[in-house]
Amino acid sequence: MPDAPLQSTGPLEGGPVIAVDRLSVTFPTTGGDGRVVRDVSLAIGRGERVGLVGESGSGKSLTARAIMRLVPRPGEVSGRVLLDGVELGVGATRDPTKWRGRSVAMITQDPLSSLNPLVRIGPQMTEMLRFHRGAGRAAARARATELLTAVGIPDPARTLNQFPAVLSGGMRQRVALAIAISCDPRLLIADEPTTALDVTIQAQVLSLLERTTAEHGTAVLLISHDLGVVSGFCERVIVMYAGRIVEAGPTEQLVSAPAHPYTRALLASVPPIQGELPERLPSIPGSPPLGGARIPGCAFAPRCPIARDVCREVEPELRAQARDGHEAACHAAGDPTWEIPELASTAEALP
Ligand SMILES: Nc1ncnc2c1ncn2[C@@H]1O[C@H](COP(=O)(O)OP(=O)(O)O)[C@@H](O)[C@H]1O
Ligand code: SF4
Numbered sequence: 001m002p003d004a005p006l007q008s009t010g011p012l013e014g015g016p017v018i019a020v021d022r023l024s025v026t027f028p029t030t031g032g033d034g035r036v037v038r039d040v041s042l043a044i045g046r047g048e049r050v051g052l053v054g055e056s057g058s059g060k061s062l063t064a065r066a067i068m069r070l071v072p073r074p075g076e077v078s079g080r081v082l083l084d085g086v087e088l089g090v091g092a093t094r095d096p097t098k099w100r101g102r103s104v105a106m107i108t109q110d111p112l113s114s115l116n117p118l119v120r121i122g123p124q125m126t127e128m129l130r131f132h133r134g135a136g137r138a139a140a141r142a143r144a145t146e147l148l149t150a151v152g153i154p155d156p157a158r159t160l161n162q163f164p165a166v167l168s169g170g171m172r173q174r175v176a177l178a179i180a181i182s183c184d185p186r187l188l189i190a191d192e193p194t195t196a197l198d199v200t201i202q203a204q205v206l207s208l209l210e211r212t213t214a215e216h217g218t219a220v221l222l223i224s225h226d227l228g229v230v231s232g233f234c235e236r237v238i239v240m241y242a243g244r245i246v247e248a249g250p251t252e253q254l255v256s257a258p259a260h261p262y263t264r265a266l267l268a269s270v271p272p273i274q275g276e277l278p279e280r281l282p283s284i285p286g287s288p289p290l291g292g293a294r295i296p297g298c299a300f301a302p303r304c305p306i307a308r309d310v311c312r313e314v315e316p317e318l319r320a321q322a323r324d325g326h327e328a329a330c331h332a333a334g335d336p337t338w339e340i341p342e343l344a345s346t347a348e349a350l351p
């Protein structure tokens with residue numbers, strides 16, 4: 001392990017399940033320096049739910065794919081990922097099939113992409129259990145039925161005989177969740193798992209995810225562009241902008257006293273949990289820089305209402321804030337001389 005402490009780390013009794021250390025993803029063909037994920041470090045403890053949030057294109061999915069060793073060519077990954085203290089991709093873990101799907105599982109926005117359309121649900125589930133768990137045919141079938149029941153599938157025997165395409169989006173996501181938890185993973189990465197679902201099904205899938213992972217002490221990394229979803233589910237939130245972590249901290253702290261103007265802007269864009277949606281959501285003007293573009297100073301400066309000259313010249317480091325476990329990468333954070341406008345938002349409605 002390098003000497004530098006891991007950033008974005010909450011209280012981790014017994015050591016983190018997953019520790020990501022200065023993970024970067026570079027696409028040599030992209031403009032700028034090509035780094036679309038930049039020095040992302042984080043750690044998640046047993047049973048802990050951590051959210052990764054940011055606008056589309058901020059590097060969330062590539063962070064997940066880099067952890068899973070699924071970055072497409074010609075993407076290059078640097079940095080280290082340790083699962084229970086063992087570095088992935090080195091020695092015994094060099095072959096990802098030894099741990100992917102078993103110790104680290106992932107569900108995505110479109111479960112059809114992880115389910116084989118040509119194979120019935122039953123064989124897809126039992127194959128995993130037989131391959132990773134060495135289960136016999138009958139035991140695998142029984143376990144698959146149990147798992148489908150656990151994720152709220154009303155008629156598991158019927159579903160096991162169906163092809164993915166005949167299931168509704170919500171049912172497919174339940175099946176994907178059942179497959180993901182079937183091998184009792186140490187870490188479950190859920191990348192926008194509810195984005196394609198309507199609000200009611202979304203809430204059901206999240207509560208299932210919460211219950212099933214809590215029962216097994218699974219560490220969860222929930223990725224979403226929606227800070228409302230993330231803050232309702234996670235104990236800790238990490239905010240990404242232009243490939244970097246710009247703020248991280250316990251959910252309550254981050255929501256009640258955000259230190260980074262980008263987090264404040266995301267909060268202002270969250271629709272109220274109850275009640276009518278405003279006619280126009282207070283959105284963030286402008287758009288993030290193109291992936292890999294190299295911007296001097298703070299990448300958020302072109303959109304930041306309080307930017308000063310220093311912001312355009314010096315890139316702010318991720319620094320600890322007054323409260324434990326709260327970090328932000330902003331020159332204004334914690335500086336009383338910097339006037340920060342009131343949050344004009346519906347964010348007070350957040351948990
Ligand atoms: N296959 C790829 N080739 C080149 N650049 C890519 C590729 N995939 C993603 N990127 C770049 O990386 C950035 C981050 O992508 P991604 O991690 O998918 O964002 P998010 O999940 O936060 O929406 C994108 O804005 C894009 O510029
Ligand atoms: S460093 Fe400056 S430009 Fe960047 S978010 Fe903070 S105040 Fe805004």
Ligand SMILES: [Mg+2]
Pocket residue numbers: 060061062191192
């Ligand atoms: Mg994504």
